[in-house]
Amino acid sequence: MSRGAAPERTWPLLSPFAALAAALGVYVLINGPATGSDTHGYVLWADRLTANGFNYSAVLREYGEPMGATYALFVGLVALLRLAFAEHWGSALIVLNVLCVAATGALLARLAVRVTGNRAAGWAALGLFLLCHDLWLWTPYLLSDSVFLLFAFSVFLMEASRLLAKGKAWPPVFAASAAASLFRPTGMVLFAVTSWSFVLAKLPDRAGARWLALLGLALAGAAGATLFGWIVEVPARWPFPFGARALRYISAAYSEGLVVWQRPETYLAPPHGLGGYLAIMAARFGWFFAPGAAGYSGAHWAMQIAFFAPAYALACWFMATLLTGRSTLERGSRDVGLAALGAIILYAMFHALMHVDYDWRYRVPVLPHLILLAACGFSDLQARWSARTAPPSLSFATA
Numbered sequence: 001m002s003r004g005a006a007p008e009r010t011w012p013l014l015s016p017f018a019a020l021a022a023a024l025g026v027y028v029l030i031n032g033p034a035t036g037s038d039t040h041g042y043v044l045w046a047d048r049l050t051a052n053g054f055n056y057s058a059v060l061r062e063y064g065e066p067m068g069a070t071y072a073l074f075v076g077l078v079a080l081l082r083l084a085f086a087e088h089w090g091s092a093l094i095v096l097n098v099l100c101v102a103a104t105g106a107l108l109a110r111l112a113v114r115v116t117g118n119r120a121a122g123w124a125a126l127g128l129f130l131l132c133h134d135l136w137l138w139t140p141y142l143l144s145d146s147v148f149l150l151f152a153f154s155v156f157l158m159e160a161s162r163l164l165a166k167g168k169a170w171p172p173v174f175a176a177s178a179a180a181s182l183f184r185p186t187g188m189v190l191f192a193v194t195s196w197s198f199v200l201a202k203l204p205d206r207a208g209a210r211w212l213a214l215l216g217l218a219l220a221g222a223a224g225a226t227l228f229g230w231i232v233e234v235p236a237r238w239p240f241p242f243g244a245r246a247l248r249y250i251s252a253a254y255s256e257g258l259v260v261w262q263r264p265e266t267y268l269a270p271p272h273g274l275g276g277y278l279a280i281m282a283a284r285f286g287w288f289f290a291p292g293a294a295g296y297s298g299a300h301w302a303m304q305i306a307f308f309a310p311a312y313a314l315a316c317w318f319m320a321t322l323l324t325g326r327s328t329l330e331r332g333s334r335d336v337g338l339a340a341l342g343a344i345i346l347y348a349m350f351h352a353l354m355h356v357d358y359d360w361r362y363r364v365p366v367l368p369h370l371i372l373l374a375a376c377g378f379s380d381l382q383a384r385w386s387a388r389t390a391p392p393s394l395s396f397a398t399a
Contacts, residue, residue, distance in 0.1 A: 011122045024139055112375040121376060134367060200213065260356040261357050266283070266287060266356075291307075312370075341369075344369050
């Protein structure tokens with residue numbers, strides 16, 4: 001069997017899912033339920049939505065800002081949970097969080113095996129998933145992150161299946177990625193992620209095509225950042241009422257030099273001219289990948305380094321094999337790796353334009369992509385080590 005073509009049935013789903021769900025359940029019981037700064041707003045919206053018979057347009061008119069539509073699906077979920085479980089809706093959401101995070105981990109491990117054809121990649125993915133505190137952190141919270149994690153990764157699974165087996169239709173993937181933009185604001189990135197995967201699927205199988213695609217992605221990102229910086233420098237340059245209020249808010253954050261939200265040690269000087277805005281964007285792009293901040297405790301830093309050091313090292317190794325042509329994976333599997341890389345870059349670009357959240361919450365949707373790249377890197381190193389240490393084969397000539 002060729003690498004990258006192992007059937008999915010070679011890696012189970014139920015047992016990893018059950019183990020992860022049990023571990024996450026214990027974590028939730030130890031830490032107890034928690035609310036975020038957005039929780040009260042979700043509840044308020046959900047109750048208004050229920051009161052007017054799920055008339056979304058009326059709620060949006062009352063809120064008065066089109067960006068509110070980006071929370072529509074999650075607010076609808078909260079409304080349904082409050083209808084079904086009354087005052088216990090929070091417990092129901094936390095159970096759903098646990099199930100979604102556990103399902104993401106199990107599906108991620110299976111995808112790693114499918115991409116590499118190597119069960120070692122599945123174990124590496126599970127191990128890194130267990131080490132990733134940033135994935136566990138949000139499970140007890142009455143927020144949208146854990147459910148969206150599965151939503152976003154499910155869209156990526158649809159993309160991966162089309163990269164691994166050509167001929168499948170893409171409209172359902174674009175429909176799912178468009179729907180994600182109605183779950184939380186960062187969901188709008190998924191449409192660009194799907195577009196990148198679609199481009200990879202359509203590229204000719206010749207040397208240099210994917211290098212040119214990566215270059216095009218970088219150039220498009222730079223052009224978009226420059227245009228966005230020009231607009232937020234003077235928000236009145238935006239010619240439409242839609243989104244004008246959000247742009248004014250974003251511009252005010254730039255005027256403070258904000259890089260990582262409420263972490264002043266990361267702030268830059270207030271920008272003067274377009275170059276200053278681009279400098280802030282560049283700083284945010286870099287900080288998107290930081291394991292943490294100076295305010296983290298020693299124990300927190302230890303947890304972050306335990307995950308990010310091996311994850312970044314293994315992912316970089318795998319990307320080096322891809323970009324230098326030394327990967328032994330088949331074309332479809334290599335494209336899945338490039339799709340994961342593109343997703344990470346696009347999320348980093350998006351948050352370079354906005355800001356990096358206080359505790360790197362906005363990075364959560366692409367942590368499975370990072371783990372996938374790292375698992376592929378582990379698989380490659382394991383295969384090379386096995387080939388190096390295998391005893392030489394003996395052949396006997398017959399007279």
